[in-house]
Amino acid sequence: MMSLAACVTGFFLDRLFGDPVWLYHPVRMIGNMISFLEKRLRKENDKKNMTAGGVLWIIVAILSFGIPFAGLRVAQNIHPLICFFLESFWCYQIFAAKSLSEESKKVYYCLKRNYIKR
Numbered sequence: 001m002m003s004l005a006a007c008v009t010g011f012f013l014d015r016l017f018g019d020p021v022w023l024y025h026p027v028r029m030i031g032n033m034i035s036f037l038e039k040r041l042r043k044e045n046d047k048k049n050m051t052a053g054g055v056l057w058i059i060v061a062i063l064s065f066g067i068p069f070a071g072l073r074v075a076q077n078i079h080p081l082i083c084f085f086l087e088s089f090w091c092y093q094i095f096a097a098k099s100l101s102e103e104s105k106k107v108y109y110c111l112k113r114n115y116i117k118r
Contacts, residue, residue, distance in 0.1 A: 006084055010091025018098035026093055030064055 019025065037059060041052040068090060075083040 002080070002084055003087060006087035007091045009084075009088040010093075011095050011097070013088065013092035014095035014097055017092075018102070019093075019096055023093075026090075030060065033063065034060055 034056065037056050038052075041056050042049055043052075072083055072087060075086045
């Protein structure tokens with residue numbers, strides 16, 4: 001039940017603040033991890049690319065799940081409210097509804113304006 005409350009809190013935080021530009025987003029961290037691992041796993045040999053892709057997927061999935069899971073476990077052992085605030089913050093970072101809405105409106109109005117000019 002606390003996870004549902006944390007997701008709802010994260011959603012409202014996203015609607016209120018949106019994605020702050022100054023905050024390094026977890027998706028960027030995961031993307032950087034993929035780039036870093038891909039350079040090391042995928043070499044010139046095409047036969048190993050399928051295996052390297054599987055290993056890459058497993059490592060990224062385990063780390064992307066394991067690090068937040070471990071962080072929430074440690075926070076839960078310290079105090080349940082710390083766990084709730086951390087989970088709410090991470091849910092807030094996951095949602096991008098406000099920012100995506102604003103950016104999609106910019107694209108829509110730009111396309112609409114260019115279409116009318118033609």
